[in-house]
Amino acid sequence: MNGGLNSEPTTKAEWRKHTRTLYAQRLSPELRETASQTIISALREEIERRAPQSIGMYAPLGDEPEISPLLEELRERYQLFLPRVESETEIAFYPYLGVEELERTSKYQILEPTQGKEEAVAPESLELIVVPALAFDKGGYRLGRGKGYYDRYLAHTQAYRIGVSLDLAPIGRLPRGAWDLPMDLVITPERSYLGTRFHPSAFDIEDQGDRQTSIYLQIKNKYSPQIPNLDED
Template sequence: MRYSRPVLKDLSADILALLEKHPVFRAAHTILIYHSKADEVQTHEFIEKWSKSKKILLPVVVRDELELRVYSGPQSLRTGSYGIEEPTGPLFTDYASIDMAIIPGVAFDDSGHRLGRGKGYYDKLLPSIAAYKAGICFPFQLVEEVPAEAFDIRMDTIITSQTRI
């Protein structure tokens, strides 16, 4: 089933409002998040809002890996791999200073397993990040079980519009 943009926008607003209430988010200074594609929880306005009071990091696809860069406003974005807007600022490598990582996925399960788009970008990045990891998704992306391998990094929480915080 396909959902309309207005429905996805409303669901995204509910999910991000819950994320804002999460105690780890509230205490966080440095946050890794993603610049959303049309079928993901819509993060564009959220990024702009919180970039005024928190350091926001966005991933940039470089060959077969993700690099992190600091978001410094919409003027610093350029269209990168897969049509995703990516920041052009300096490379960010102080992974230990990241307080929270907000991660997209195609599907999640209650055990915190995540199914990505199949390229393994986050599988390579997440082992280097000790931060609290929150998967955010639409309710229809929650499934009974996501196939998982030993190397897969679990999310510490999954936030959807039906999550209780």
């Protein structure tokens, strides 16, 4: 049956179901902590290398990388902004002033800034944005939660896009529409790799029988925590 654990999903809805099933079965607090620390290390290095003035971050849900310690670390040196759900279709990013200034204001129970709407940063002002996801494919395309908030927001900003995921369900190629935008860099617990916005060949090299893969999928393999081989579960 499509979307089952032993078959390849064919739609995004099936991929979400498949991925959430794997997360429910395999994501322990210990695994999340270990994976998140590895992602934080790689993310910190990339942010320091690029040195942006303004950064869009996020307050994590339970199946997303736990980057809260990095928020506190970076806010002393950078302008940080977090998203808030504004409507059924839109999010906006507001200044991050510390965890004590966040509250769960939307039906999604995400920690969000509480400032007035006039304080939202203009999308075109962000220089870098960190985007969480259930998973990314090898081209840097995102498997989100199906609401399209980030898709709409990313269409209005030229910020450098870094995708982060615990990556319990690696995906070769996601189905996508014209509105789907790839990340510039994807960081997972086991690797970091460039997406296809500036490097289209990172996605389109075919397996010719000799297991050829794009060089863009080989960078930054030094980020490699001691995580159990989930394929053996």
